[in-house]
Structures are given as C-alpha cells and as structure tokens.
Amino acid sequence: MERGNSILDQREKIISFIKIRGPSLPIHISQHLKVDTLLASAMLAELLSDKRLKLSNLRVGNSPVYYLVGQEFQLENFYQYxxxxxxxxxxxxxxxxxxxxxxxxxxxxxxxxxxxxxxxxxxxxxxxxxxxxxxxxxxxxxxxxxxxxxQVKPVQIEIPVVKKILLEHIQKAKELSISKNVQNEIVQDATPAEPIVIKEKQKLVSLIPERKAQESIFKTPVKTKKEKGKSEFVSKVYEFFESNNLKLVKEISSKKKEFMGIINVENNGKFDSYICIAKEKKSVSDKDLMKHLQTGQKENLPVLFLSNGETSKKAVEWLDYLGNIIIYRKLE
Structure with a gap:
C-alpha cells in the first residue's frame, strides 16, 4: 500500500512539474524526481493511458515530448528538432x-x-x-x-499606343486624299488582328498524383499459418496467434529466438492494435518490461510480450500496476 501511495504521489509531482515547466522529456522528469529514466517513462505511460498527459508527434532524439492539455502552443519551443x-x-x-x-x-x-x-x-x-x-x-x-x-483578376486592356498609331494612319490617308477603298485597306492593315491582352502571370504548378493512402491494417490481416523456415520458438509465436485468433498485420523482425510485429485484437467488433514482442528467455525481469515498454511508446502502441520464461516478483508487480499498457503471456 505504501508503495502504491508513493507511486501516486510521484505521478502528481509529474503533473505539477509539467504545469510549471511546460512540455517535458522523460529525462527532465527523471532528474526532477531523482529516479531512473525507465521508471519515469513507466509513470509517464500510465498518465498518458489515463489521458492526463498528451504525447507529441515530433521527437527529440528518440523521445517524444509529454505535455498537458492547453500546452499545445508551447510545443513550438521544440520545432528546431x-x-x-x-x-x-x-x-x-x-x-x-x-x-x-x-x-x-x-x-x-x-x-x-x-x-x-x-x-x-x-x-x-x-x-x-x-x-x-x-x-x-x-x-x-x-x-x-x-x-x-x-488577387488581381485577368483583364483585357487595349494598349493606348495601338489607338494612336491607328489614328495617325487615318489622318495621313485623309491628307493624301486617298480614295475610300484605299483608306479602308490602310485601316484594315493598321488594325491589330486581336487586342493585346495583359494577363496576370500564372504559376506553374507541377501536378503529381496523390499517393494512394495505405490500406488500414485492420483490413489487410496477414494469415498466421505456420510457415516454412521459422525457428521452433517463432513457430510457437505463430501458433499462439492462431489459437487466440490474433491477426498479424506486419512482421517487423524475426530471428531464431526473437520476434516483433504488429497484431490486431478484435474487441466488440472493433480492432485494437498491439506491438507484439516475443523473446526466448528463462526468466522475465522488470527491466525487460521497461525496455519493451519504451519500444511500445515509440510506436504509440500497447505491448503484448510473449516468452517462455518465468516472471520475477518485481515484474509481476509492474505488470499488475501497468495494466493493459503491457501484457505478458507465457508460451508453453
């Protein structure tokens, strides 16, 4: 209970700190609370999940910026990154x-x-x-x-010089007593075929077709059938997907004893996305959870962590505290 109250106190300190300082990085929170950066990140993730904090799209290094509702304008201080x-x-x-x-x-x-x-x-x-x-x-x-x-709209303007030239030709024709037919001929020659028009200069815009938006990952699930060439451990991961009706939408990496991808979980007719991280380990520590939690934060997704190892006492406490932000399941 004391530990729970302590964490709640730390969370309120984070809110107060950001109210005063403005948008902050995990390292700022870590220094203020004098705790490990991973622990600070975990508490920030919890506040984010409770919608008490917001997360920037821009990154300072690999870290997003955390801020309160109403502090959006202050993100401008980070645009140089x-x-x-x-x-x-x-x-x-x-x-x-x-x-x-x-x-x-x-x-x-x-x-x-x-x-x-x-x-x-x-x-x-x-x-x-x-x-x-x-x-x-x-x-x-x-x-x-x-x-x-x-904006000036294109207009048709007859240049005055044209009229002047035309009148001069007519006057000369009269002075020389040129016959009417000849006068008409001169007038026709002097009359421009088309009025000179001054138009607003138009910009040349290169039109490039819009790239078709990528289809939603919810609509393009990848079949989770066991594939040839997969290691025994990765095959177990695929079997876990099949048995739990999980849809693999993107395989990020796959090694002999490791796997990472994005999955969809159906929930009341809707799909929730998770980043799935699987590792072959004999034991799972709280440090493992914090490491994978950071990976989830970079992708803005909750984490499903799969392994064949036993969780330590501290890991169990953190899993209970973090709730749906990171879920652990043991592969049999």
Whole structure:
C-alpha cells in the first residue's frame, strides 16, 4: 500500500512539474524526481493511458515530448528538432498562417503531413488547405477570403499606343486624299488582328498524383499459418496467434529466438492494435518490461510480450500496476 501511495504521489509531482515547466522529456522528469529514466517513462505511460498527459508527434532524439492539455502552443519551443525540410515547412506555415495544398511543391506537401503537431488540414470550397496551430479554422477561412479578394483578376486592356498609331494612319490617308477603298485597306492593315491582352502571370504548378493512402491494417490481416523456415520458438509465436485468433498485420523482425510485429485484437467488433514482442528467455525481469515498454511508446502502441520464461516478483508487480499498457503471456 505504501508503495502504491508513493507511486501516486510521484505521478502528481509529474503533473505539477509539467504545469510549471511546460512540455517535458522523460529525462527532465527523471532528474526532477531523482529516479531512473525507465521508471519515469513507466509513470509517464500510465498518465498518458489515463489521458492526463498528451504525447507529441515530433521527437527529440528518440523521445517524444509529454505535455498537458492547453500546452499545445508551447510545443513550438521544440520545432528546431524537426528534420530540415519539416523545419523549413514549419517556418513557411508559421509565416503565411495558411497554405493551399495544391500550390505547394511535392516536398512541402509531404512535410505538411508530417508536422502534425503544428499543421492542421481543412477543406474550403472543396480545396485542401493547411492552417498553423495558432490559427483556428474560422480565422483561416477569413484569411482565404481576404487573399482571394486582393488577387488581381485577368483583364483585357487595349494598349493606348495601338489607338494612336491607328489614328495617325487615318489622318495621313485623309491628307493624301486617298480614295475610300484605299483608306479602308490602310485601316484594315493598321488594325491589330486581336487586342493585346495583359494577363496576370500564372504559376506553374507541377501536378503529381496523390499517393494512394495505405490500406488500414485492420483490413489487410496477414494469415498466421505456420510457415516454412521459422525457428521452433517463432513457430510457437505463430501458433499462439492462431489459437487466440490474433491477426498479424506486419512482421517487423524475426530471428531464431526473437520476434516483433504488429497484431490486431478484435474487441466488440472493433480492432485494437498491439506491438507484439516475443523473446526466448528463462526468466522475465522488470527491466525487460521497461525496455519493451519504451519500444511500445515509440510506436504509440500497447505491448503484448510473449516468452517462455518465468516472471520475477518485481515484474509481476509492474505488470499488475501497468495494466493493459503491457501484457505478458507465457508460451508453453
């Protein structure tokens, strides 16, 4: 009970710390609480699961940034950690506030879809636009209207010089007493075939077909039949999938004594995704759990950990505490 109260106290300290400091990394929490980084990450994962904290899409190194609801604007302090092209796109969007998707270069369009902490898409007159995080959709629509109102539409203008030349020819014809037929001929020669038109310069936009979105992993399950060439341990993992009606949607890695992939679990007609990590081990420690918990955090997925080993006393305590964030099942 004392241990439980201590952990709860630590969690409240984390919330108070982030309220004061703003968006933070696990290392900041670790230093503040004077605990191991793995333990700090585990407590952050629990607060994330309880929806008391939010997780950034951007990464500082390999770590996401944790923040409270209402601190979204403060993520701007971390934009320098974005890759170069995404950083340039962030600065462009922050400067312009809104961007029309079809007017952008392909690299910018890709980057806009990557900086999800700062760029938000919306439709206006059936056109896709992007707005900066500090601009709401209503203000973004007003900005589009103002931009369109100030744009100069192509107009037809007859250049005055043409009229002047035409009049000079007619005047000379009169002075020389040229016959009516000759005058008409001169007028026709002097009259331009078409009025000279000045049009607004149009941008050349390279149109590249949108890459078709990848099909949802829920719709493309991979059959979990035992395959040739699999080690005895990995075959047991596949048998576990079959016997528990789990759908393997992506195999990330497969070795003689290790396996990693993404699976779908059906739950009341819906599918929940887990990252499955399987390792052949004689025993499972709390450090093993923390290591795999970090892997799950990188993928933003809960963890299903499979092994043939026995769990230590500390590992059992942590599994009970972490709940559905990481689930352990022993392979027989």
């Amino acid at each position: 974005l890759p170069d092209k995404e950083k340039e796109t962030f600065e462009l969007l922050r400067s312009k506030q809104i961007l029309k998707d079809s007017d952008q270069l392909p690299a910018v369009r890709v980057a806009l879809r990557s900086i999800r902490d700062f760029a938000f898409s919306f439709q206006y007159n059936d056109q896709l636009y992007w707005r900066f995080i500090k601009v709401n959709e209503e203000n973004a629509s007003e900005l589009i209207q103002k931009t369109q109102a100030t």
